[in-house]
Amino acid sequence: MTTIHYNASDLKKAIEEDPVFSEKRPVLICNSHITGLAVSRGLGRKGIPVIALDREDRGLAFSSKYVTQRGICPNPVVAEKAFIQYLMDIGPAFEKKCVLIPSMDEWALSLAKYADQLSEYYIWPFSKYETIEQILDKSQLYQRAKELNIPVPSYKKLTEENEASLPGDIGFPMVLKPINKRAFYDAFQEGLFIASNRDEYEEMTGKAKQAGLELIAQEYVDVDRDGYVTIVIYMDGEQTLRGALAGQRLEIYPPRSGTTCLVQSIEAPELTERAVSVLKEFSYEGIAECEFLYDQKDGEYKLLDINTRPWKWIGLPIHCGVNLPHLLYSAVNGEPYSQLEPTVGVKWIYTNDYKKLKANNEGLFEGDILSKEEWLEILQNKTDGSKLITTAVESLDDPEPAYRQLQNSFSKRTYYCPC
Known part of the structure; x- marks a missing residue:
């Protein structure tokens, strides 16, 4: 026990x-x-x-x-x-x-x-506070990206002075993102708002005000279902790249405004170079997740966000042979090594959210996009040795977290986490 x-x-x-x-x-x-x-x-x-x-x-x-x-x-x-x-x-x-x-x-x-x-x-073993704060500040992040000729979506911080004019500046649909992600998720159980018109904009900004939360308004990038690509890395204190993997997001939950529930490892060397160049511009140290969206309007991958810590599907690079936490730990202990050749074509799934998504006939792809072989690996809990798919929770050699998740689902008191 x-x-x-x-x-x-x-x-x-x-x-x-x-x-x-x-x-x-x-x-x-x-x-x-x-x-x-x-x-x-x-x-x-x-x-x-x-x-x-x-x-x-x-x-x-x-x-x-x-x-x-x-x-x-x-x-x-x-x-x-x-x-x-x-x-x-x-x-x-x-x-x-x-x-x-x-x-x-x-x-x-x-x-x-x-x-x-x-x-x-x-x-x-991560960057200083000032560096992390700069990266999380979209204005500073996007300015550095522009200096490196890396495309970014347009955005503005929501203030009393510009609240009325922002819809005209940004247009609809508009992404409304919280500055304090945890407090926002606790209040709304969503990672962001997407306003399709002025009425929704006023309703959503009003909710955020009532909760005492600040927002940024961002251009909604018209991205197709193949256009979500994330580069994940570990960079040591000398800005040496020790590990990297590219992941293509396949499904998110809740739809449009949720977090990843299905992702696949792919090859994306050009975007990896872009991610590394931005992080080096900040002299970044640590594990990071760099999110890109493919904008169909201009045919460009745009840098959306950088998360300066581990993220929800970090289990995928670990499963694909790029154990970012262990790379960091080894560097801290003076035994640095690199893992730069991950297995591609492998999926990671958070089954709870994926099943809810498909039960409601929602998602970027129509219907269930997993194969019978992938589902059998999940159902048999054989994901740790699989070359097809790994799961966020279920694991043959560590089954207790899946039981904990089951018990959580029976409780009236919900555990909220935006990860």
Whole structure:
């Protein structure tokens, strides 16, 4: 039975009493849902001790056998200083400095902001706070991209002064994105809004105002079903590319405004070069996800976003032979190596969302696009050794997270996570 520690002192004691933490440098991940589960498996299967933190106790990684210790910590969105103090309170338990890996923006920003204070007990293997903040700021990201002749969609931050004029400037349909992704998802269980007309625009901006959330308005890129391509990488502190993979998004849930539920590894060397060039422009260090959309109007791939941390389907590159978390861990330990030849044509699926999408006859593709062979691998939980498909949750050698997900679905209290 897994033990979840509900305060820092209990977690500190558990770490001190567990001999595995004196044998190998540990990793601490937060939060601990789908992304955290993949990172835990990618490291745990290499024999690395993993500590999983989350703001509540039902994250799927908490049930994984590859997580050594589990703790409930303060939510950095509403209690950032308490979260940092929590980490400082457990810090003295580590014989070797612990590596920090965030899996959502709010965790990454808090850890980066207090990296100097945390350095007494922890290693922060990502860029400085100022760099991460610049990349997440669309205006700075897009300006750097333009200087490199990399196309980007047009966008403006929503303010009281330009709220009335933005529809004329951007046009419809319009993408309305939150600056605070976690708070937005908690409020609406969506990653963004898409307004098709002024009435929807006013309704959606009104909802965001009422929730106290800031938005940016962005051009809606007319992209076909093959036009979603993401480049994922690990770049070390010397800006040496250690691992990379291109993924083509096949389906998202909820439709239009959701997150990936089906993606396939592909070859995209030109876009990989673009992603690396932008990250090098920021002297970026760490794991990152660079999203591109193919705009049918001008025949260009446009840089949409860069996420400065692991993301939802990081299990795909791990499964394809590019274990980004382990590449990072090895570099931290002075043993850097590279994995730059991933397996292509392999799919990753989050079955819960994919089934809901297809049950409603929705999606970028009509009907079920998985083969019988792929479904049989999923149903038999043989995805870890498969060359066809891997899953976000189900795993033959680590079945407890799938059971946790099932139990979560029966609960009136829903676990929300935009990952």
